[in-house]
Amino acid sequence: MxxxxxxxxxxxxxxxxxxxxxxxxxHALLGENGAGKxxxxxxxxxxxxxxxxxxxxxxxxxxxxxxxxxxxxxISTVFQEINLCDNLSVAENIFIGRQPIRRGQIDWKEINRRxxxxxxxxxxxxxxxxxxxxxxxxxxQMVSIARAVDVDAKVLILxxxxxxxxxxxxxxxxxxxxxxxxxGMGIIFITHFLDQVFEMxxxxxxxxxxxxxxxxxxxxxxxxxxxxxxxGKDLDEIFDLKRAAQKPDAKMMLDADHxxxxxxxxxxxxxxxxxxxxxxAGLLGSGRTETAEMLFGVTKMQNGDLxxxxxxxxxxxxxxxxxxxxxxxxxxxxxxxxxxxxxxRENIALALQxxxxxxxxxxxKEQDELADKYIKMLSIATPDxxxxxKELSGGNQQKVILARWMATEPDLLILxxxxRxxxxxxxxxxxxxxxxxCEEGMSIxxxxxxxxxxxxxxxxxxxxxxxxxxxxxxxxxxxxxxxxRIIAGEKDGETA
Amino acid sequence: xxxSKESIFKSKLAWAVVAELLILLVAGILEPNFFHIEYNxxxxxxxxxxxxxxxxSAEITIIAMGMTMVIAxxxxxxxxxxxxxxxxxxxxxLLRWDVTLYPTPGDYTIKPFILVIxxxxxxxxxxGLFNGVLIGKFKLxxxxxxxxxxxxxxxxxxxxxxxxQFTTGYTPFRFIGQGSMFGLPFPIVITIVVCAAVMIxxxxxxxxxxxxxxxxxxxxxxxxGLKSDKIIxxxxxxxxxxxxxAGLIYSSRISSCDSNNAGVNYEMDAILAVVxxxxxxxxxxxxxxxxIIGSLIIRTITTLVYxxxxxxxxxxxxxxxxxxxxxxxQSEPVGKWLAxxxxxxxxxxxxxx
Numbered sequence: 049m050x051x052x053x054x055x056x057x058x059x060x061x062x063x064x065x066x067x068x069x070x071x072x073x074x075h076a077l078l079g080e081n082g083a084g085k086x087x088x089x090x091x092x093x094x095x096x097x098x099x100x101x102x103x104x105x106x107x108x109x110x111x112x113x114x115x116x117x118x119x120x121x122x123i124s125t126v127f128q129e130i131n132l133c134d135n136l137s138v139a140e141n142i143f144i145g146r147q148p149i150r151r152g153q154i155d156w157k158e159i160n161r162r163x164x165x166x167x168x169x170x171x172x173x174x175x176x177x178x179x180x181x182x183x184x185x186x187x188x189q190m191v192s193i194a195r196a197v198d199v200d201a202k203v204l205i206l207x208x209x210x211x212x213x214x215x216x217x218x219x220x221x222x223x224x225x226x227x228x229x230x231x232g233m234g235i236i237f238i239t240h241f242l243d244q245v246f247e248m249x250x251x252x253x254x255x256x257x258x259x260x261x262x263x264x265x266x267x268x269x270x271x272x273x274x275x276x277x278x279x280g281k282d283l284d285e286i287f288d289l290k291r292a293a294q295k296p297d298a299k300m301m302l303d304a305d306h307x308x309x310x311x312x313x314x315x316x317x318x319x320x321x322x323x324x325x326x327x328x329a330g331l332l333g334s335g336r337t338e339t340a341e342m343l344f345g346v347t348k349m350q351n352g353d354l355x356x357x358x359x360x361x362x363x364x365x366x367x368x369x370x371x372x373x374x375x376x377x378x379x380x381x382x383x384x385x386x387x388x389x390x391x392x393r394e395n396i397a398l399a400l401q402x403x404x405x406x407x408x409x410x411x412x413k414e415q416d417e418l419a420d421k422y423i424k425m426l427s428i429a430t431p432d433x434x435x436x437x438k439e440l441s442g443g444n445q446q447k448v449i450l451a452r453w454m455a456t457e458p459d460l461l462i463l464x465x466x467x468r469x470x471x472x473x474x475x476x477x478x479x480x481x482x483x484x485x486c487e488e489g490m491s492i493x494x495x496x497x498x499x500x501x502x503x504x505x506x507x508x509x510x511x512x513x514x515x516x517x518x519x520x521x522x523x524x525x526x527x528x529x530x531x532x533r534i535i536a537g538e539k540d541g542e543t544a
Numbered sequence: 545x546x547x548s549k550e551s552i553f554k555s556k557l558a559w560a561v562v563a564e565l566l567i568l569l570v571a572g573i574l575e576p577n578f579f580h581i582e583y584n585x586x587x588x589x590x591x592x593x594x595x596x597x598x599x600x601s602a603e604i605t606i607i608a609m610g611m612t613m614v615i616a617x618x619x620x621x622x623x624x625x626x627x628x629x630x631x632x633x634x635x636x637x638l639l640r641w642d643v644t645l646y647p648t649p650g651d652y653t654i655k656p657f658i659l660v661i662x663x664x665x666x667x668x669x670x671x672g673l674f675n676g677v678l679i680g681k682f683k684l685x686x687x688x689x690x691x692x693x694x695x696x697x698x699x700x701x702x703x704x705x706x707x708x709q710f711t712t713g714y715t716p717f718r719f720i721g722q723g724s725m726f727g728l729p730f731p732i733v734i735t736i737v738v739c740a741a742v743m744i745x746x747x748x749x750x751x752x753x754x755x756x757x758x759x760x761x762x763x764x765x766x767x768x769g770l771k772s773d774k775i776i777x778x779x780x781x782x783x784x785x786x787x788x789x790a791g792l793i794y795s796s797r798i799s800s801c802d803s804n805n806a807g808v809n810y811e812m813d814a815i816l817a818v819v820x821x822x823x824x825x826x827x828x829x830x831x832x833x834x835x836i837i838g839s840l841i842i843r844t845i846t847t848l849v850y851x852x853x854x855x856x857x858x859x860x861x862x863x864x865x866x867x868x869x870x871x872x873x874q875s876e877p878v879g880k881w882l883a884x885x886x887x888x889x890x891x892x893x894x895x896x897x
Binding site for chain 1: 748749750751754768829
């Protein structure tokens, strides 16, 4: 069995890390944000140059110069952020840069046929000639995986491939991964979902702060041991979270009466008290995000009545919501959240500045103080506030967006998948922060695909299905099974 | 907290300054008189090549102020040259020096004279707003939206003047482009006022940050509560207004209107000034000071070329070569290369020291 060895001694982001991958193995690479997982992958794919160490593939030393070169060497990668061209067709995306040529012309028939075949393996039946932008994020993710798999790769790197997939799609992906494994491909699997780690991987490598913590066989380590080795803290501290206590005299914060946007979400009715954490569960596309966007005015609410703090309001655009002291951290951080080229300071100050209006600019001093305050409070990992936000890791970007909205001191904070794609430590931090803010009287709407965190934090849970509210549960004594039954449609109606 | 410092080699603004100084240095070596500035007591004005450069760059500098923000928004405005012609045409129409309509000598100028200034500016502002609405509200691509007025603008200018080109001898109007104040040509004074006003508006309010934010990520800006369509409209309207100002200066300089030739290629020069000044065509961060320097670079090259009697046919090519050099030096790979080279040298220096 020939392996691959990589060593990078002397790199700051990675300090003397060894990593090996066997043929026909799924090897999970784990660690918190900034632990060095991405850096390791970037060395392997030639995005970053390493300062020391060497990479061997099947016993021969290789030096990938860029991702294309790495691909030619047999190392194929699916990056966390989808790197596809929206406006090209699905088939074009799969074959971009390596179109089969027949008689000097691109062989479109061949491209379409092979794309269709490839996607069949993932049990995806879509029209490959239609533009990619017409399909959901999940499908797009599958397409980028399909593209990586189709290249004749010896090593496949999957960086958070499941974060935008629902359970069914994850299962399909895993089937494909098993296939590939059986064919002898080595797979490096990066994920924050520990269950998936144990389901899929043979071995695990844990990194922390650029150091190698250990390599384990998946069947020889428990989940708890794994988590503590990843974050280097005691677990009790992390999972010792308590739901925010409800004050009996709490006033009503939000009162939604049959609100909806035709074709997206319809007939949503619910209410929320001050200091209450309301969880929204449901599958992707069930209307969770659409409801949040409607409450914040990203899409205009067309039906129903909405009362904020007892007063009927009309919310036509985000500014209206901000004026009613509502804040919203969107699901798609890259598209709707960060302003990449601006600094952390500017990103934090932006929402507050927008509310104050153009003519009342915040002084530089005020911005600096604001930024420093939240960098400390949320322990955002950055040398200073003048770094561009796009240079931060995902978890830290999320914290900056959170800071942006906390700075507006909202009464109602809507968080759409705030913990997606970030590590266990940062996740626990964000959850603790949410609960703390609820204790202080803020109301929070918390949308998440991870049922355990919804159950752990929420006072009440609203379950969505097919653009409608399918049920409502009390957070105190509900189980994942309760929620899943409602999602699956076995049980209906109000059970609060 | 310590602030991140970008390497000087990555600062495009620094390179623009260096380029301008180098070009001036070359001029100085070849022609020592180049820097000579003379005060003429009878006209009360300073004369010299440097004054001339700043004076002649006025139109492009003024337009480029607006263009900087247009580009920061990720857009472009190719109608500015046509708007220059529009402003001139309407000003001359209101001055009424058309000998076929007013054959006997006399003062037919629309009174009060201020209308001759305000009406063209108002028309150009409205045209800028038209661009802004198409781009901000109807989400047309900026190059297509402004193409409409680029073509139609000259047509409107032709209609306003019945396709004729009249000249004027009206002194108050000629003062705009040919007069002087504080010993400086009046266009320089206008430029200083306009640049100062735009900079104060952009940097002393939050407008600059909003423009950069919308330019980098319009979606996220909207979700953060910025009204991006409004910001887009303000920027294009402002650019329309500034093109009008430039148009008045231009037509006053030549005491005439010329719907076909006024402001031709101004859009290209303005875009070039912005890019030379270090603002990226992809939008985002912008530098108004950089733009002013960019505009000066363009004019310095042109002046230099005229000064040394290079034939007018080869001016374009000569200009292109110099601009090419400046832009390549500013480009990211070259900046990185120089920065690493410098870092390496420092290391070697430390080892030796």
